[in-house]
Amino acid sequence: MQEIKLSNKSHLLYIPDFIQANKIPSLIEKLKSESQWRDDKITMFGKTFDQPRRVAFFGSPEISYTYSKIKMIPQGWTLVTKELTSKINEIYGHDFNTCLLNLYRDGNDHMSWHCDNEPELGIDPVIGSLSLGQERDFFFREKKNPENKISLSLQSGSLLLMLGKCQSEFNHALPKRKRQNGERLNLTFREVIKVASPD
Numbered sequence: 481m482q483e484i485k486l487s488n489k490s491h492l493l494y495i496p497d498f499i500q501a502n503k504i505p506s507l508i509e510k511l512k513s514e515s516q517w518r519d520d521k522i523t524m525f526g527k528t529f530d531q532p533r534r535v536a537f538f539g540s541p542e543i544s545y546t547y548s549k550i551k552m553i554p555q556g557w558t559l560v561t562k563e564l565t566s567k568i569n570e571i572y573g574h575d576f577n578t579c580l581l582n583l584y585r586d587g588n589d590h591m592s593w594h595c596d597n598e599p600e601l602g603i604d605p606v607i608g609s610l611s612l613g614q615e616r617d618f619f620f621r622e623k624k625n626p627e628n629k630i631s632l633s634l635q636s637g638s639l640l641l642m643l644g645k646c647q648s649e650f651n652h653a654l655p656k657r658k659r660q661n662g663e664r665l666n667l668t669f670r671e672v673i674k675v676a677s678p679d
């Protein structure tokens with residue numbers, strides 16, 4: 481386990497081998513086949529684009545989460561998403577109650593700069609992020625000083641925990657990569673503390 485300090489109030493825990501290597505291929509297949517994948521559109525600067533990844537969202541039915549301006553209604557837990565969430569909660573003492581899957585089909589799929597600061601997550605949310613498949617670069621950039629950039633490489637089977645003020649002080653992104661062109665599955669774990677309004 482590696483602790484990475486981003487600032488006095490923001491740090492990361494990186495656990496490179498959270499999932500044993502020989503378990504990863506069947507886990508990826510199970511997660512892919514049991515997910516109800518969404519291909520959403522995003523609007524930026526008045527133009528509409530295909531979201532550059534596929535997503536699926538798991539949690540209890542009363543929870544909804546508005547992410548990238550898209551309201552996500554969870555499909556019920558599958559055994560595997562429930563077990564992974566419970567395992568992380570037990571080991572690291574969190575209360576994650578949702579799991580968002582991001583499927584990056586190739587190096588062209590990506591995640592733009594953002595932070596996870598939606599009101600449903602409360603103040604200073606902890607975010608867990610499990611990576612399976614293609615290793616990809618992952619960046620943090622300080623909001624008040626964008627020159628301060630930290631780069632990690634997220635290996636298959638690794639778990640990253642973003643702690644403290646990571647979401648208020650930093651943005652993060654998973655850039656396009658020509659040389660990291662394989663498929664990658666990412667699971668992000670959040671505790672949604674407020675049930676969103678029905679509209």
Ligand SMILES: O=C(O)CCC(=O)C(=O)O
Nearest residue numbers: 582591596609654666668
């Ligand atoms: O795919 C990743 O590692 C990043 C996912 C992410 O930033 C998010 O879901 O908010």
